[in-house]
Amino acid sequence: MRVAVALVLGLVGLMAQAQMYVDSARSITKPAVVQYLYPEQITIPAGRPSTVTLHFRISPGLHINSHTPTEDQLIPTTFSIPASAGVRLEGAVYPPGAEFRLPLDPGTRLSVYTGEFTVQARLVATAGDHLVEAKLRYQACDSNACMPPRTIIAAIDVIGRRE
Numbered sequence: 001m002r003v004a005v006a007l008v009l010g011l012v013g014l015m016a017q018a019q020m021y022v023d024s025a026r027s028i029t030k031p032a033v034v035q036y037l038y039p040e041q042i043t044i045p046a047g048r049p050s051t052v053t054l055h056f057r058i059s060p061g062l063h064i065n066s067h068t069p070t071e072d073q074l075i076p077t078t079f080s081i082p083a084s085a086g087v088r089l090e091g092a093v094y095p096p097g098a099e100f101r102l103p104l105d106p107g108t109r110l111s112v113y114t115g116e117f118t119v120q121a122r123l124v125a126t127a128g129d130h131l132v133e134a135k136l137r138y139q140a141c142d143s144n145a146c147m148p149p150r151t152i153i154a155a156i157d158v159i160g161r162r163e
Helices: 002-027
Strands: 034-038 041-045 050-056 063-065 078-080 087-094 098-102 105-113 116-125 128-138 150-161
Touching: 034 128, 034 150, 041 050, 050 150, 078 087, 087 128, 116 128, 116 150
Parallel strands: 041 150
Antiparallel strands: 034 050, 050 116, 063 105, 078 128, 087 116, 098 105, 128 150
């Protein structure tokens, strides 16, 4: 009888550990509010500015502040590239935000992105192959509250081609 009880308790413990593993795996694989879609690889002339269109998607039911939010305390959406990437961001053009009114305060107008949006990035690459971990910083909200600001990585293989 003691052996049976020990086996049952052991199985219950293993099942609990397995469920914790499944739960942690779900939280790890939970998609970000904003996802980088494409391009994964681009080829541009080395040393010359080139405009590249970067595509992003926002989860349904959410919005993010545009690059030019209407309130000073709201965090704008910004795109950046690390200085050590072998690729320089010379400038970025963001889409205009759509007007959004808060249900609890219809007098407040916000400038937001929803669904899919693009950023036109003007890049200059040195010659060679560069795996760039570009960053998009944003603040996501739903109709009632905003989340803390987040940054996602947009991995782009940039090939600077000599001409």
